[in-house]
Amino acid sequence: MVTPTGAAAAAGVIERHLEHLRVERRLAAATLRSYGDALEALRDMAAQGGIALDAVQPHHIRRWAAQLHGSGLAPRSIAIVLSAWRGLYRWLGREGLVAVNPAAGVRAPRAPRPLPKALSVDHAVALAEHRRADTDPRLEARDHCMVELLYGCGLRVAELVGLDITPGGDARGWIDRQGGEAQVLGKGSKRRSVPVGGPALKALDAWRALRERMAKPDETALFVSRHGRRLTASQVRTRLKERALGAGLPTHVSPHMLRHSYASHLLQSSGDLRAVQELLGHANITTTQVYTKLDFQHLAKVYDAAHPRAKKKLEKGTA
Structure with a gap:
């Protein structure tokens, strides 16, 4: 199980990553908020499953993405969430904290193509x-x-x-x-x-x-x-x-x-x-x-x- 110390460490990693995005990547405030929400969701789901962030595997990412889809989150929103998760693990890899990116091969459900609007x-x-x-x-x-x-x-x-x-x-x-x-x-x-x-x-x-x-x-x-x-x-x-x-x-x-x-x-x-x-x-x-x-x-x-x-x-x- 994830200990309180482990949960606090996970939160600290997320905060450091968001600071990296704000200072070095200079992401817009709205994008930072969106990524912050996505990373908090990742931290919460990992904690509920008793999994440390550096121990997350691709099957965990796929299951959590499926849960988001099942809760009604739109495919485009899930794509944004997965992008935030992939970004976190890329950064963790550069920091030497993970060996592989578990979100690298996971894709969001395909969004239904809207029908074109036509006049009668x-x-x-x-x-x-x-x-x-x-x-x-x-x-x-x-x-x-x-x-x-x-x-x-x-x-x-x-x-x-x-x-x-x-x-x-x-x-x-x-x-x-x-x-x-x-x-x-x-x-x-x-x-x-x-x-x-x-x-x-x-x-x-x-x-x-x-x-x-x-x-x-x-x-x-x-x-x-x-x-x-x-x-x-x-x-x-x-x-x-x-x-x-x-x-x-x-x-x-x-x-x-x-x-x-x-x-x-x-x-x-x-x-x-x-x-x-x-x-x-x-x-x-x-x-x-x-x-x-x-x-x-x-x-x-x-x-x-x-x-x-x-x-x-x-x-x-x-x-």
Whole structure:
């Protein structure tokens, strides 16, 4: 069993380590508090098991991490705890107090990947069709075109702001009006072609007719701010947020949410996962497969709302 002297020694080791982190590593106060809590938890669990800190083995660390998980601690929080424990034992090793790091090979449970948030078809269409009469017609035409391209083509915000008015050369991306395609430069500097639908092309024509009244003479960007220079991703997010509020949507809308909506609605209609992967520019199809879960959620909601046996099944299950 751990004696009172041993417990006091363990506390002293933890205090010395935290002082090392504060003075030599210069960790932020919030990080120090988080690590201090994690190390106190380690000391308490070791004491409850009658184990000295320098006698802890990997199976102890795994068991205690499992206990934290069972108590409801989130995987990301457990990862922070394990990081603090690994740091302590690395330091103890440098001090010559332990031979091996028992936390070195222990990993936190994998956190469930959150499903991407997507708009319903009705909300996405309402946003695309929304018009603002109380704003500068140039800004209205520009913002409407951006929404049509984000939702109609599934562009990333970086791909959108990277579009130029002329193709080729140093252009990061452009729209082939005659071919009805957007040529974009995606992640990893990979180019891809994306079909541009009729509504987006119509919105593009309306914006191009007004763009010269805003853009600086030497500006090549398709989308420019009121100051005549290329829009930033942050500016696009702000304008989209304001437009969604004006359209009466019940949720915050980001450019990536429109990309998720594009993918989800395509998959609902076509069921062609490989085609959606290519349109999104995903290198790995497992990245695209998350939309099958969104598709199932949509189908489940339709079933619950419309199928005559759905409510009876629910009532039977809750009886």
